Amino acid sequence: MPSVYEYTKDQLAELLAGEPRYRVDQVWHGLWSEGQALGDITTIPKTLRARLAKQFPGGLEVANDVQSDHGATRKWVFRLTDGSTIETVLMGYDDRVTVCVSSQAGCAMGCTFCATGQAGFTRHLTAGEVLEQVMFAARAAAPRRLSNVVFMGMGEPLANYIVTMKAVRRLHEYRGLSARHLTVSTVGVAPAIERMAREGLPLTLAVSLHAANNETRDELVPLNRRFPLERLHDACVNWMAATGRRLSFEWALIDGVNDTDRALDELAPYARSLRAHVNLIPLNPTPGYLVLGSSSQRVREFRDGLVERGVNATVRNTRGRSIDAACGQLANVTNGRRRSIPVRSA
Numbered sequence: 001m002p003s004v005y006e007y008t009k010d011q012l013a014e015l016l017a018g019e020p021r022y023r024v025d026q027v028w029h030g031l032w033s034e035g036q037a038l039g040d041i042t043t044i045p046k047t048l049r050a051r052l053a054k055q056f057p058g059g060l061e062v063a064n065d066v067q068s069d070h071g072a073t074r075k076w077v078f079r080l081t082d083g084s085t086i087e088t089v090l091m092g093y094d095d096r097v098t099v100c101v102s103s104q105a106g107c108a109m110g111c112t113f114c115a116t117g118q119a120g121f122t123r124h125l126t127a128g129e130v131l132e133q134v135m136f137a138a139r140a141a142a143p144r145r146l147s148n149v150v151f152m153g154m155g156e157p158l159a160n161y162i163v164t165m166k167a168v169r170r171l172h173e174y175r176g177l178s179a180r181h182l183t184v185s186t187v188g189v190a191p192a193i194e195r196m197a198r199e200g201l202p203l204t205l206a207v208s209l210h211a212a213n214n215e216t217r218d219e220l221v222p223l224n225r226r227f228p229l230e231r232l233h234d235a236c237v238n239w240m241a242a243t244g245r246r247l248s249f250e251w252a253l254i255d256g257v258n259d260t261d262r263a264l265d266e267l268a269p270y271a272r273s274l275r276a277h278v279n280l281i282p283l284n285p286t287p288g289y290l291v292l293g294s295s296s297q298r299v300r301e302f303r304d305g306l307v308e309r310g311v312n313a314t315v316r317n318t319r320g321r322s323i324d325a326a327c328g329q330l331a332n333v334t335n336g337r338r339r340s341i342p343v344r345s346a
């Protein structure tokens with residue numbers, strides 16, 4: 001049985017055939033506007049509630065639940081019905097509440113520094129599984145209202161394109177989230193960026209760049225061999241032309257690898273030519289890639305270096321470091337596959 005979040009309103013109406021018409025509105029409102037679990041939609045009769053809750057048990061089972069930043073960051077590992085695990089992170093800020101969702105169990109892209117990449121690909125998530133992560137987090141965030149969704153958990157969202165777009169559309173149309181508040185982060189699947197540009201939705205695009213010369217990027221991000229920096233640049237130009245939206249680059253600073261003055265000189269013109277914002281984060285070391293993140297001093301110097309070179313750059317708040325919030329790490333620890341290693345404080 002698919003997730004109830006996969007249903008359109010017409011499909012829900014079919015499911016509720018025989019019930020008064022206003023029941024459809026009540027269930028729909030409870031599900032999407034209120035973000036309620038089916039069993040908690042008290043505007044409908046108890047028997048119907050129970051029937052629906054039984055029919056749609058949901059596909060996520062909490063396997064781990066941790067928090068940090070005095071409760072402002074929460075992270076769950078969910079076990080899916082087939083036993084594979086994914087992770088979801090909820091981050092509360094002064095001005096917004098953001099959930100970071102997974103789009104795949106594992107990832108086939110094999111980025112060397114990434115725990116998810118090191119563990120390999122298990123399977124694509126369904127749109128229902130993506131949406132259930134969002135709605136679960138929305139309930140946990142209450143009474144604050146979830147405002148932003150970022151596809152920065154496990155997996156490459158543009159390698160699971162149909163599902164990602166379906167989830168994005170549902171969140172925009174049914175939940176009423178602004179497209180600008182929906183961020184798709186990609187390692188740089190150039191044709192899929194161009195396809196997404198034609199969807200007619202002003203989404204926010206984040207590209208995980210990490211290196212601005214092909215030799216280094218080939219090593220960090222194997223997909224670069226297929227879509228090298230020049231091709232990625234074209235895709236970014238097309239994105240901006242079609243959507244009128246700027247984009248940002250993610251850059252995980254790795255000691256001695258991409259935090260050098262040479263890296264600054266390579267990144268600055270690339271980012272400037274696209275008027276892209278650069279988000280810097282110190283690498284969170286992973287067991288399969290024993291290189292350190294840059295020191296906090298070097299992170300600041302690198303940011304200043306970019307700003308001096310005319311690039312808009314900020315250091316991203318490393319939320320949840322103490323709970324292994326970097327991509328894929330907590331799921332691995334929960335599975336006992338890999339041991340967490342201490343990180344140096346930012």
Ligand code: SAH
Pocket residue numbers: 113114115151152153154155156157185186187206207208250252281282283284285286326327
């Ligand atoms: N596959 C997509 C989205 C998921 S990864 C992508 O790569 O963009 C989300 C972000 O976490 C990416 O920017 C990725 O490069 C970054 N990341 C992965 N492992 C990391 C680590 N060990 N330290 C810091 N950032 C990491």
Ligand code: SF4
Pocket residue numbers: 107108109110111114115116117118153154155156187208327
């Ligand atoms: Fe996949 Fe993103 Fe990790 Fe690369 S960084 S392996 S694309 S999840």
